[in-house]
Every structure is written in C-alpha cells, then in structure tokens.
Amino acid sequence: MNTLFITGVTGFLGGAVLEKILNSDQAVNLLLLVRASNPQEGLERVKANMRKFHVHEDILARLNADDILIGDLANAHDFLSDPRLDQVTHVLNCAAVASFGNNPLIWKVNVEGTLALATRMEQVEGLQRFLHVGTAMSCTPEQDSLVAESAEFRENAEHLVEYTYSKSTIEQLMRQQCPRLPLLIARPSIVVGHTRHGCTPSSSIFWVFSMGLMLQKFMCSMEDKVDVVPVDYCADALLMLLNSSAGQGEVVHISAGEENSVRFADIDMAMAEALEKAPVGDKYAQVSYETLVKMRRELKHIFGPCNERLMLKAMRLYGAFATLNVRFSNDKLLSMGMPKPPRFTDYIARCVQTTQGLTIPEQMAVDFK
Ligand SMILES: NC(=O)c1ccc[n+]([C@@H]2O[C@H](COP(=O)([O-])OP(=O)(O)OC[C@H]3O[C@@H](n4cnc5c(N)ncnc54)[C@H](OP(=O)(O)O)[C@@H]3O)[C@@H](O)[C@H]2O)c1
Structure with missing residues (x-):
C-alpha cells in the first residue's frame, strides 16, 4: 500500500486534500507533518482543521497519533531522521509560509527547510513522487497575459513580495540540487473558498x-x-497529479485559465x-x-x-x-483528464x-x- 507524506495539513490546501482522502476511503497509509509539541497535540490540530471542512467525527476518529510526524521546516533536521520517512512512496508538500507580509521565516521555511526535506526524500528508495506545491505567481507574469507553464524563470525579475521570490527560488534549487527526486510541480493560481463550505476553511484572499x-x-x-479556483478543485487536481504519470520536473498550473477566469x-x-x-x-x-x-x-x-x-x-x-489582469493556462491540466474548474x-x-x-x-x- 502507498504511504503518503503530506506537509501543511493544518492549512488551507493541505487540509482540503486531507478532507478528500478521509472522505474517499482510499487505502493509503498517512504520515502528516505537523507543528506541535507532541503527537497527540498534533493530531488535535489536524482534527481542528478537518472540522472546518465539516469532516464527520466518525471519520476523524480513524486518524491517530501514529499518523503524525512532529516537525517544523524552520528546524528541518530535527525531524528528517525519523525512520518512517523511509517508507514513504508519495510526498505532497503543501507547507509554506504563504504570507504577503514580512514574516521573518519565509526564507528559512520556504527555501532552506523545503530544500532540506527534498534532499532527504531524494534518498528514499521507494519514493515514486514528490509533488511540490508552488504558486503560479512565482513566474512574475507580464501584465494582461495568458501564461503557459515554464520551468524557466526570468532573470532579475522583480517580485512584488518576498513570498513569490522564495517560491521561485526553491523550485530552481530543487531542480539543481536534487536531480534524482521524482519531482512534479503544481502551481495553483489564486485559491479562494470552497464550493460547498465557502470561506469556513479559510477566508484567505x-x-x-x-x-x-x-x-x-x-x-x-x-x-x-482574475484567475481564481476553489480549494476543493485544487485538492482534486493535486490528488490526480500525485498519481499521474507526468514526467519528472514537469510544471502544471491548477488554474481557471482563459475560459473560467472572471472579470x-x-x-x-x-x-x-x-x-x-x-x-x-x-x-x-x-x-x-x-x-x-x-x-x-x-x-x-x-x-x-x-x-x-x-x-x-x-x-x-x-x-x-x-x-x-493575468490568466494562467490550464490546458495541460485539462489534457491530463481534470474537468474544467467552476468559476469563482x-x-x-x-x-x-x-x-x-x-x-x-x-x-x-x-x-x-
Ligand atoms: N492559497 C493560495 O491562494 C495559494 C495559491 C497558490 C499557491 N499556494 C501554495 O499552496 C501552499 C499551501 O498554501 P495555503 O494557502 O494552504 O497556506 P496556509 O493555509 O497558510 O497553510 C500553510 C501550511 O504550512 C504549514 N507551515 C507553515 N510553516 C511551517 C513550518 N515552519 N513547518 C511546518 N509546516 C509549516 C502551516 O502549519 P501551521 O498550521 O503550523 O502554521 C500550514 O499547515 C503553499 O505552498 C502556497 O505557496 C497557495
């Protein structure tokens, strides 16, 4: 059976993915990275987030403290020696400081800690996929454009915030320094709300x-x-990408595209x-x-x-x-079998x-x- 290691499950995107997994009865071993002082507290944090997605208590009762890996990407070496990581077959890396503010941990977490995690996972023999969640905005898009996916970044591009700079840097570092990592990069555009739960999981943006x-x-x-997708669509796309046969290093937008972006x-x-x-x-x-x-x-x-x-x-x-006024092409995602996203x-x-x-x-x- 596959073992899926997810980071960022106490957040918006990672939470939406965990909701889908828990409600789908998928046969998968879970290992969840959580910041907390002990596994029980970590478990409670995960459950608290799942309640924002209205996951039923009977389903939550199936999660247990053994599924939790306590760890902080700002001090990644404290948890990277955990032997459970050697059993992981798939990684979904949603954790990041996703803030437009001046959070002093942006670089330490989004670049240094994430690179340490990628380097560690590259050593895991049975690893089949490392799905990293980037952001479409990290490519510093031109105004009024329809952006296609590219692994190239413009040199000396001016980033509006440090967050997008950190996200473009980590993509490049993982490519350069982890050549054997089965890397796939998903770049969501702007994720707002949930089609059924609205902004209860998060009022972000x-x-x-x-x-x-x-x-x-x-x-x-x-x-x-504006190119907006709901978090549940984003979660479906991430799960599809995790099990897809996309080539190593491929970049895929999860976006509304030209057709479903709204004025x-x-x-x-x-x-x-x-x-x-x-x-x-x-x-x-x-x-x-x-x-x-x-x-x-x-x-x-x-x-x-x-x-x-x-x-x-x-x-x-x-x-x-x-x-x-930028839209991100979703042709690649649709060609891989994802249905069109709902409009905002x-x-x-x-x-x-x-x-x-x-x-x-x-x-x-x-x-x-
Ligand atoms: N939301 C969007 O519109 C959007 C769009 C494009 C891309 N993305 C990308 O999607 C990913 C998830 O974003 P989100 O919107 O879900 O953000 P979020 O709700 O703020 O969640 C961030 C997650 O990362 C975890 N995290 C933060 N710092 C950590 C650390 N030092 N060690 C371990 N875990 C840490 C958080 O844990 P705590 O609960 O402990 O803080 C939380 O679980 C990010 O990579 C972001 O760049 C988001």
Missing part, C-alpha cells in the same frame, strides 16, 4: 474583493480578469446578488494607490475598527496583483454567506501571519 467593493474604489479596472465586474454582480443589493457598477472608480492613501481617515468608517497602516499595506500588495462567481454566494458577520480586518488576518 476573499476579503480583497469585498474590500474593493465596499470602498467602491481599487487599483484594478472592472474589466480586468471584477462579474464578481461585483455575483456578490450583489448574494447580498441581495445593487451592484457597485458605475459608482466604481479605478484609482491609484496614492488616492487610497488619502482616504486613510475614512477607513474606520467603512470597515469598522482597523489598523489603517495594515489596511493600506494590504491594498498596496493585493492591488498590485489585482491589476495584473458560481460559488461566490457560499463565500458571502460564510463570511457574514466577519469584518474585513478579521477576514484578512489569515493572510498576514
């Missing part, structure tokens, strides 16, 4: 759309498109319908970041109690990505319902860890 519409101003135009105007209309109110429509103005800065005193009135500086920082960072606007009502009563500052905390 959803608040950006609500924020722009509440302000009636943002840096993108209503005609710009901000579509998001406005779908949100308005979910909230049973009029869309912002013509009242919306595309503005510069400087205009938003001048509105800083109004932010408390629009969003309630908030840290003005953090709100402005969020607008600057996410506004820069929103104006890219198809399930946005679930995201709206599950964030009601939460302020924007409360929703955005998850992205500024």
